[in-house]
Structure formats: structure tokens, C-alpha cells
């Protein structure tokens with residue numbers, strides 16, 4: 246656990262050093278209001294009314310008290326008001342105040358939620374547009390914390406911050422004027438003391454920022470860890486490590502609670518100081534009032550009551566500034582964290598918004614890897630594919646085999662444009678650089694089946710037509726029949742409307758893979774990429790699924806990546822890769838199996854296992 250503390254500390258330092266780069270809360274809110282001026286003015290207007298009415302309450306109170314004391318009958322514009330009339334004025338003010346408070350709450354409530362939703366949408370857009378390498382070094386739980394909790398905090402605080410700022414300002418200015426009008430000497434003392442209090446808070450809060458960063462970093466780390474463990478629940482269940490994990494979670498939260506405690510110790514200290522300052526202020530004002538007017542009881546009574554009522558509004562900025570600063574710092578930190586996602590540059594631009602990029606309608610020629618060199622951007626010093634020239638002719642099937650780590654899957658990732666080549670080009674239809682075309686138009690022509698079938702949360706129908714949502718129910722059923730899934734699906738009470746579990750728990754490995762193949766039948770791609778599509782299946786199921794795949798491959802350009810040589814026997818060309826060397830052997834299965842070299846070694850090594858299947 247010690248490394249966890251170091252990590253949080255290191256992150257805080259890194260954050261404080263790179264602070265200037267992030268888009269913070271103020272900038273975000275400013276940009277939002279620039280596009281929503283009406284909303285901004287409505288909130289400003291309502292806050293002004295609310296605060297004007299709140300601060301003028303002591304003035305009306307003074308009139309009521311003076312009239313009750315029989316001191317005067319005041320003129321209000323043109324009428325002479327007695328104490329009863331002033332009470333009606335007060336009641337009328339409450340009605341207007343209530344109405345403006347209602348609409349103010351409604352507007353800022355909606356503002357908060359709109360901002361939360363805006364940030365969440367932008368972050369999700371950023372995540373979807375990211376290239377695959379973005380996910381290599383990030384925990385899903387950490388990303389979810391930013392998308393879920395951080396945007397929520399910004400939304401919640403936004404409901405309070407703009408109103409609090411306006412209220413603090415209007416309350417301070419308004420009640421200063423009112424109190425000075427009532428008695429300038431006492432007013433000056435009160436305003437001066439509140440000013441000193443607010444200044445002290447501002448100085449203190451500069452120091453609390455570090456703790457806010459630490460708090461968010463720590464909870465993000467904890468959430469990342471928890472999500473990661475839940476995702477590997479099978480490993481925990483299969484290892485019987487439940488008790489160990491329970492203790493681990495507890496330890497993790499002990500660390501978190503230590504950070505929380507340090508934070509709240511500091512926050513409580515400043516809140517207490519604020520509270521004591523407000524209390525002392527009342528005492529100081531009352532004593533000063535007594536000192537100034539103890540000879541005149543009636544005046545002392547009027548001034549003391551109206552001042553006490555006004556002091557509440559004058560001192561409220563102390564609490565409001567505290568809440569503003571806390572909320573602002575929290576939101577600023579959370580906004581910066583969300584913008585880390587939104588502003589992260591993607592290494593691959595799929596030309597989704599580039600209207601001048603070419604659309605590919607058909608794959609009517611081959612695909613060429615021209616002088617392709619590839620190193621993963623995550624590990625740029627390691628060369629995975631040295632200079633590599635290769636042509637995938639239209640309609641032919643190509644297999645890539647080789648020992649683990651030789652770069653087989655890398656070829657499929659380059660064909661899918663998960664990555665761009667470090668050097669060289671991938672040419673579609675033998676002439677268009679994959680980097681320059683609209684990626685979606687190309688991917689619409691590509692089918693991809695990988696080892697881990699991707700089942701989305703939803704019903705069977707929607708899963709099968711995930712890439713082709715316009716296909717009819719009949720076509721979906723036809724595709725399911727082709728992969729021998731129809732009867733199984735119909736045996737379920739809800740048939741094709743059955744919801745598949747979040748990660749497809751209801752299906753066996755072979756059934757999931759069949760469902761993905763049905764998806765491909767429906768998509769009818771012109772280029773098919775099978776990356777270890779059957780390697781997670783046992784021999785018998787593999788044989789069945791392999792038969793479905795061979796049906797699917799018929800007449801299409803196919804790229805098959807496989808460990809089990811039985812699955813590539815019928816491919817037109819087999820290419821053997823060696824780590825860091827690229828293709829070291831090429832030929833048909835029959836040509837290569839007896840020829841001394843890499844393939845024969847692989848073949849001989851797997852012979853015992855392959856024998857029953859290949860024969």
C-alpha cells in the first residue's frame with residue numbers, strides 16, 4: 246500500500262506543475278455562458294431581485310419598529326404608511342422574493358444539470374474518438390470516475406456557485422449601504438470586520454487546493470482499483486481469494502479515509518473560524534451600539550434590532566465565500582480532469598468530420614502494405630514489423646502464423662486502422678492511403694471476428710444487427726440460421742428479444758462466437774479479418790465454428806490469424822512471421838508443411854495436438 250501514497254503524492258505534484266495547461270471551471274463556464282447569454286442574464290436578474298429584497302428587509306423592519314414605537318409615520322413614495330401598511334409591504338416583498346427564489350432555483354438547477362450533461366457528452370465523445378492506444382495505460386474505473394463522479398460534482402456545484410457569487414456580492418454591497426444608511430459609524434465597523442474575515446478565508450483557501458487534488462486523485466485510484474477487481478471476478482472466484490480481496494479493499498479505503506480526514510480537519514478548522522468570526526461580529530456591534538447610544542434607549546432599541554436583522558445579510562457573504570471557494574476549487578479540479586479526456590489528442594483521425602476525405606464504396610482491388618514499418622506508440626523503441634511489403638489480392642485468403650509475439654495481431658490492427666504504420670502506407674484498392682479516406686466507409690466493408698466475442702448489452706436481434714441496424718427481423722433470423730443458432734434462440738421464452746447479459750453471460754463461448762459470425766453474415770463484408778477467432782474454443786466446438794467461418798470466407802478477401810494450423814489449412818497463402826523479422830516464409834499449407842523452416846517447426850510442435858483435427 247505504500248506505493249499508493251507515493252502515487253497520490255506524485256500525481257498532486259504533477260498536477261500542480263501542469264496546472265496552467267488544463268481548461269478549468271472558470272473558462273468552461275465562461276464559454277458556456279457565451280453561448281447561452283439569455284440563461285446568464287435570467288440568472289443574473291433573478292439573483293439581483295432576490296438579493297435586493299433580502300437586503301432591504303432591515304429597512305422595512307426599521308419602519309415597522311419606528312412606527313410601533315410611535316416615532317413616525319413614514320412616507321412611501323406618495324403615501325403615508327403606518328406599521329400595518331409596512332407589514333403589508335413586507336408580506337408583498339416575501340411573495341416577490343418567494344417567486345424569484347423559485348425561478349432562480351429552477352434556472353440554476355437546470356444550469357447545473359445542463360453543464361453536467363454537456364461535460365459528460367463531450368467526454369464520451371472524446372473517449373469514442375480516441376485511438377485504441379489511449380486505453381492501454383488507463384484503468385476503466387478511473388475513466389468512469391471522471392465521467393460519472395467528476396461531471397456530477399461540477400453539475401452540483403454549478404447549481405450553487407453562480408448564485409452564491411451574485412448573492413455574496415449583492416448582499417455585501419446592499420447590506421453595507423443599508424447599514425451605513427441606518428448608522429454610518431456602526432455600519433463602517435461591521436463592513437470592515439466582514440472584509441477582514443473574507444480576506445482571511447481567501448488566504449487560507451489558497452492552501453487547501455493541494456488537498457482537493459489529493460482527494461480526487463485518491464478516490465479515482467480507489468475506484469479504478471475496485472472496477473478492475475470486479476472485472477476480474479472470475480479470477481477471484483477461481484482462486485478463492487475473496488477474503489484477501491475483502492481485506493485489500495478495506496486497506497485501500499483506510500488510506501483513502503486518511504486523506505479524507507486530513508482534508509476535513511483543515512476544512513472544519515476554517516469553518517469554525519468563520520462561525521466564531523460571525524458570532525464575535527454580532528457581539529462587537531451590539532457592544533459598539535451600546536457604547537454609542539446607551540443614553541437613548543429608544544434609539545438604541547431601533548438601531549440594535551434593525552442592525553441585528555441586517556447583520557445576518559451582511560455576514561452571509563462570509564459563509565457564501567467559504568462555499569464558493571470550496572465549490573469552485575472542487576469544480577475546477579474536476580473540470581480539469583474531465584478536460585484531460587476531452588482534450589486528449591487522438592493518434593488516429595478517422596476523417597469522420599472531413600468532408601473532402603474520400604469515401605470507399607467497394608473493395609474492388611487489393612490492399613497493399615507498402616514499405617510498412619511498425620513500432621507500437623506505447624513502446625516506440627521496439628520494432629514489431631520491419632520494412633514490410635505485402636499485397637492482399639481481392640478474393641483470396643491469407644493466413645498469418647508464427648510464434649507468440651511475432652506480430653500476427655498487429656497486422657489485423659493495421660488493417661482495421663487501430664494504429665497507423667510508423668513508416669509506409671496501407672493502400673486500399675491499391676491506391677488510396679487508409680489514412681486519407683473516410684474510415685467509416687472502409688470499415689463498413691470490413692468484418693472482424695476476434696478471440697473474445699464482443700457482445701453488447703441488449704437483445705439478441707440488436708446484437709446480431711449491431712453494425713447493420715437497418716436489417717429486417719427476417720434477415721436477422723436468416724443469419725442466425727446460417728450459424729445454427731436459430732433453434733437455440735427459439736428455445737428461450739423471449740426468443741430473439743432475449744436480453745443478453747451485460748457481457749453476454751448467458752451464452753457459451755462457442756455460442757457467442759456464432760452470434761458474432763451471424764453478425765458478419767448480415768454485414769456481408771468484402772474483407773474479413775479473423776484474429777484467433779476459434780482459439781478460445783475446444784476442439785469439437787472449434788470444428789463446428791470453423792465450418793461456419795469457412796462458409797463466411799467464401800468469395801471474400803480474408804485474413805486469418807491463427808495459432809492452430811488446422812484452421813488455416815485451406816487458405817490460399819500462408820505467411821509465417823518471426824518476431825522482429827516480418828514474413829519469413831510464404832506458401833500453401835501443403836508446400837510448407839514438409840519444407841524445412843519455421844512453418845515445419847511450428848507444424849511439428851503442434852502435430853500431436855493437431856493430428857486428430859487436421860487428419
Ligand SMILES: Nc1ncnc2c1ncn2[C@@H]1O[C@H](COP(=O)(O)OP(=O)(O)OP(=O)(O)O)[C@@H](O)[C@H]1O
Pocket residue numbers: 381621622623624629647648649650651652653654655656
Ligand atoms: N499495445 C501494445 N503496446 C506495446 N507493445 C505491444 C502492444 N501490443 C502488442 N505489443 C507487442 O508487439 C509484439 C507483437 O504483438 P502481437 O499481438 O501482434 O503478437 P502475436 O503474434 O499476435 O502474438 P500472440 O500469438 O501471442 O497473440 C509483441 O512483442 C507484443 O508484446
